[in-house]
Amino acid sequence: MKRISKSLLLLVCSVGLLAACERDPVNDLDPKDSQVFITNHSTTDFTGYKTFSIPDSVLVVENEKSAKMVRTQDLIFIDRIIQNLTARGFTRVARTAKPDLEVTPAQISYTQSGYVPTYNPWYYDPYWGYGYGGYGYGYGYAPYYSYYSYNENYWYIRIADVKNLSNNQAAVVWDAQIRGDGIYDTSSVGTVVDGVFAQSAYLKAN
């Protein structure tokens, strides 16, 4: 019996060892390689638009709060969007000059955390009993809770059609999300902006 328990102990230890060795598939991912560019566009024909306007600051949205920021990376971000749109035949005009498109540069960070009950198979819910009234059959332990937290942080560019307003509402014709590591570094802001425009060949004025 003593020998059997020794073998069992060895096996139990090895389970722990194996679980600890679970690999993280992206631990060797280069920060630049972690960047993801997501663009959505409407089926509209972009050659119908000629002008655009863009604010001088970036809208920073953090959970429920928002502010306008002009840090170095924000200025590079705005400038690079202007460069890309100009290269595609659009002309920047002032907001007051009735542009065809309104560009919103933004940085969005969103943190959510909370507790979720974890299913406990041994828990006997007193409410949904087995129907043996009065017999306190195994009340067990309450479900236990897990804490979770996740964080999203990304650049966001939105282009809305302000030429064809319906009920005073502008339709979003294009938007882009830039996610991943290093996207706020002043040295890489330009590259990531180029990335979202590079995958949107249809976005051109002529």
Add this chain to the structure above:
Amino acid sequence: MKRLLLLALLGLAFGSEAQQNPGYNKKQDYEYRSVPTRNITSPFERYTHYQITARYGVASPLGSLKDYAGGMAKYHYNLSGEFIYPKNFSFGLQFNYSYFKDRLPRRIYSSGNQDISSIETHSLGATSLHAFGKYHFASTNAPIRPYAMLGLGASGMRNLTYYGYLEDGKNTLAFSGQVGLGARFLFTKGGNLGADVQATYFYSPFKSSYVSNVANVSASAGLFYRWW
């Protein structure tokens, strides 16, 4: 002189008597020692004994797993403990961990009006617990002891696909099994320590949106220790 002759005769008589009963001396020896120490077989041949084995090796994915994650990493290791019967059978438990990973260069995925540009990382990690049986083709103390193995159990399948760091995954338990051929080599005659090599075919009917039916062949080598 007469006495000497008498002694010689007596000796001759005793000698012939001993020759007629060849087992006489042995019998005395056996009774005297009370415990037989000659011609004794090894405890490994007489008793059920224990063995632990650790192996490491390479795994080659097959079918949909090969298309999904056939590239960067493909290895597995396992640990097993078993009861070895004096005849030809042994039974035990085995833990396997097999890992497959591949990374695709940056490309654009379009669906409807959405385009996503990313570097995709594919991975599948299978942690398995199998109850297994082996049939051995030679005696327990043979220097080379080939065997055939069949194991059945469950695997924790961790199938994660990453777009950059954005994760899309499935982590679930699935049935799995394996068949294998191997051989065990003793380092010393009748000793406790040796080497073990094994070739295995693994199968699980696990399905996700990326793979269906996980199958692979693997080759591994390692060490075993046995005791009783």
